[in-house]
Amino acid sequence: MTTPVCTSASKAARSVPPSYGADARYATYARYPSFSSYVRARGPVLLRTARSLTANPSDAEDLLQTALTKTYVAWERIEDHRALDGYVRRALLNTRTSQWRKRKVDEFACDELPERETSPTPDPAEQQVLHDAMWRAVMKLPDRQRAMVVLRYYEDLSEAQTAEVLGVSVGTVKSAVSRALGKLREDPELAPVR
DSSP: OOOOSSHHHHHHHHHSOTTTTOOHHHHHTOOOSSHHHHHHHHHHHHHHHHHHHOSOHHHHHHHHHHHHHHHHHTGGGOOOGGGHHHHHHHHHHHHHHHHHHHOOSOOOOOSSOOOOOOOOOOOHHHHHHHHHHHHHHHHTSOHHHHHHHIIIIISOOOHHHHHHHHTSOHHHHHHHHHHHHHHHHHOGGGTTTO
């Protein structure tokens, strides 16, 4: 449900003809024939208001644009166009409050970008040596355990999928893989990994 803005003031303004001493106040708050004429007339003043709500001039322009968009959507529902400044100011304040509540991390500008903490990249030769040692250790396993380790860790199958491929129970896969991993942990070539 929408409530008209200052309906009593708009009725009073319509009932007072301009010839009855309508002073400068009435002329200042005359109805705007279109939204674009309102923005052209009042834009600079509203931008100053937006700049008072945020420190960044670009953010102020974005804030005003959002508030004017909300005003444009409600343009036909606003009965008293003399109260438009108040409507837009309220939209500015509500929008800024919503932005403030949604913001989780503050952004701070700095002159220099901080150095990224990078972990040392492993030497490809060392990785290949480790890979070869692991494969030699796997090849030492009995055939059944080797097949289960290859299916589980090299082919990335689940225990159930491995059991299905080999035609054994899931419990058999679990126990055989556990024994195989125990043997791999004891392999002297894989001592640097531990």
